[in-house]
Amino acid sequence: MRDLFTIALIWSTVRLATPLILAALGGLFSERSGIINIALEGKMLAGAFTAAAVTYAADSKLHLGAASPWIGLLAGMSAGIFIAAIYAIVCIRYKADQVVSGTAINILMIGVPGFLSGALFLSSGSTPQIPKEQLIPWAPIIIAFAMVPITWYVLYRTPFGLRLRSVGENPEAADAAGVSVSRIRYSGVLIAGALAGMGGAYLSIGQSSLFTRNMTSGRGFIALAALIFGKWRPVQTLLACLLFGFTEAVSIQMQGAIKLPAFFATLLRQTPGDDIPVQFIQMVPYLLTIIVLAGFIGSSRPPRALGIPYQKEK
Amino acid sequence: MKLLRELMFPLIAVIAAFIVGGILILIIGDDPIVAYKLLIGSALSWPDGIGYTLFYATPLIFTGLAVLVAFRCGLLNIGAEGQLYVAAFATAWVGITFVHMSAWLLLPLCFLAAIIAGGAWGAIPGVLKARFGSHEVINTIMLNFIAVALVSYFTQYHYKTPGDPIMETTEIGGGAHIARMGKFLPGFPERIPLNLAFILALVCCVLVYLFLWRTKWGYELRATGSNPTAAEYGGISIRKQIIIAMTISGSLAGMVGINEVLGYRYRYYDGFSASYGFTGIAVALLGRNHPVGVLLSAILFGMLIRGGIFVDAFTNNVTKDLVDVLQGVVILFVAAEALFRGPFGRFGLLKRSKV
Structure with missing residues (x-):
């Protein structure tokens, strides 16, 4: 077991946790204001595609050199904000069901990048390779980890944070106290868009060097799971993201390093000493989320007004 | 008049979506009229167009009904995707394990496997x-990922033909095959995979209607969905209704496995579902959570899938x-219904109807 905790594994955990941290903290702002964020996945996809497309264009067409990934990162965040704005208008202004419209955004964002890249790059769903020098492997990691204390401070030490939490817990009372429920909720959802967009951008122009079809492959949902596992609190959410990043790192790096214990091997009708099937490691975050949500590991209580459109009394 | 009103809104949503799609097609430099003509033309040609449209519609009818039943009980089942994977694998497992059993015994067992596995997962x-x-x-989303990982594990480690590069199981017994429509329809070629599962889907539409609107159990389920507090006062156990609704919902989603495994590929093929579970949400919503609506919108989405392939191949830029x-x-x-109620509502076309 000792050779499990190598520097390489820790580094890989940090890298894999970064998009989760960004998206989960984004989701935290949105959910703490009372808006469910099933659409994290779609926002990440929007960010990943836009960042890759813009970085590629800035580098190869406009020859902006070292500035291109930064422009790409900003573009990815803007794409996240744009998608979040659609989601916010539908959910807040038109009081649509948040889960249903979030699902719509996710389906839409599986289609739109492919649709656009088919026309822009004459490819089916991926953007061209970006040269290694024009990637941004460090900045998003630093931003992600810095965002944890910032989120904590904003949430618990600023008037905005107080309003955000009160709108998510008891919008009637917040409204009576003169807080604009919809304005706070709009800000929460838009911040989520920016952070999830950055998380997606990191996937395409940080970890990888191009956008591929559905490249988030469920990371938006893992981020959502981490948020629930972290009980909607910044520091716990960070720990949950690191844990889920670690399980992913293990499933990638430790292929063959951990052997299947004899008991499980018999149970699974496999030979003892086989590798642990990668599928079982992949399941861990989802199983943990179900267990924690059922209240087996302390209680995980969502914000009270989560998912309920606010109807102002006339 | 009531029917007109019910039809009006989904129609507006579809037209609005086509307009947005048309604008996108224009932006990427193709002609939307040409693309849409191609889409609809290829989806409605005889026999291939209609055959494949109905074949693609079949799983969507099942998942649409699954979402509908849960919705009527006030639940949102985003887990149809996981339920159908587990069920498809279960039905294939029965077909592989009892490969030499006669059709009279094997077929009912395979049907039961799909229904029970889907229901249990739901x-x-x-x-x-x-x-x-x-x-x-949240739980259905998590269970989707667990289901996908689980069946992929069993396929990879236990039921794959050794050396097969494709993630698929060995073939099921011949007794578990269900007939394709070409057997019954003269002039309808048997290469089109439309099979008896489509008829089963139609039967399920009728059964779901009868269950929800003509039985006491259906009434209790709907009462729980429309007003849980009142239902509880009326002596209905909400907890029981939630479990019943999710089980039925999962069983319906599970029947996708019958179409896929017993009627089409005759094996479990990993990752076969083209998001049928998620499209089921669209189907149910567009169909106003009514079996007839589900049938119609499933056929519409079936047309889109069929036509989409042709648009991809025969236009310059549209994929x-x-x-x-x-x-x-x-x-x-559809979700932002209020968006339309503003301008159109004044004319009384769109009155609020309880979903």
């Missing part, structure tokens, strides 16, 4: 909600991703 979030109050949306785009926009418009 019951899990139901029980979790009834017992612990944890939200079914089959257009289908996902249209689907997403339709759900968005």
Whole structure:
């Protein structure tokens, strides 16, 4: 077991946790204001595609050199904000069901990048390779980890944070106290868009060097799971993201390093000493989320007004 | 008049989605009229167009009904995707394990396997909600990923032909095959995979209607969905209804496995579902959570899938991703119903109807 905790594994955990941290903290702002964020996945996809497309264009067409990934990162965040704005208008202004419209955004964002890249790059769903020098492997990691204390401070030490939490817990009372429920909720959802967009951008122009079809492959949902596992609190959410990043790192790096214990091997009708099937490691975050949500590991209580459109009394 | 009103709104949502799609097609430099003509033309040609449209519609009818039943009980089942994977694998497992059994015994067993496995996988979030109050949306999402990993494990490690590079199981017994429509329809070629599961889907539409609107159990389920507090006062156990609704919902989603495994590929093929579970949400919403509506909108989405392939091949820039785009926009418009009620509502075309 000792050779499990190598520097390489820790580094890989940090890298894999970064998009989760960004998206989960984004989701935290949105959910703490009372808006469910099933659409994290779609926002990440929007960010990943836009960042890759813009970085590629800035580098190869406009020859902006070292500035291109930064422009790409900003573009990815803007794409996240744009998608979040659609989601916010539908959910807040038109009081649509948040889960249903979030699902719509996710389906839409599986289609739109492919649709656009088919026309822009004459490819089916991926953007061209970006040269290694024009990637941004460090900045998003630093931003992600810095965002944890910032989120904590904003949430618990600023008037905005107080309003955000009160709108998510008891919008009637917040409204009576003169807080604009919809304005706070709009800000929460838009911040989520920016952070999830950055998380997606990191996937395409940080970890990888191009956008591929559905490249988030469920990371938006893992981020959502981490948020629930972290009980909607910044520091716990960070720990949950690191844990889920670690399980992913293990499933990638430790292929063959951990052997299947004899008991499980018999149970699974496999030979003892086989590798642990990668599928079982992949399941861990989802199983943990179900267990924690059922209240087996302390209680995980969502914000009270989560998912309920606010109807102002006339 | 009531029917007109019910039809009006979904129609507006579909037209609005096509307009948004058309604008996108224009932006990427193709002619939307040409693309849409191609889409509809290829989806309605005889026999291939209609055959494949109905074949693609079949799983969507099942998942649409699954979402509908849960919705009527006030639950959102985003887990149809996981339920159908587990069920498809279960039915294939029976077909592989009892490969030499005669059709009279094997076929009912395979049907049961799909229905029971789907129902059981759907019951899990139901029980979790009834017992612990944890939200079914999160649990169904998590169970989707667990289901996919689980069946992929069994396929890879236990039921694959050794050396096969494709992630698929060995073939099921011949007794478990169900007939394709070409056997019964003169002039309808048997290479089109439309099979008896489509008829089963139609039967399920009728059964779901009868169950929900003509039986006491259906009434209790709907009462729980429309007003849980009143239902509880009326002596209905909400917890029981939640579990029942999720189990039925899962069983319906599970029947996708019958179409896929017993009627089409005759084996379990890993990752076969083109998001049928998620499209089911669109189908149910667009169909106003009524079996007839589900049937109609499943056929519409079946047309889109079929036509999308042709648009992809025969236009310069438009890819089959257009289908996902249209689907997403339709759900968005249906969800934001109030968007339309403003300008149109004044004319009394769109009165609020309880979903």
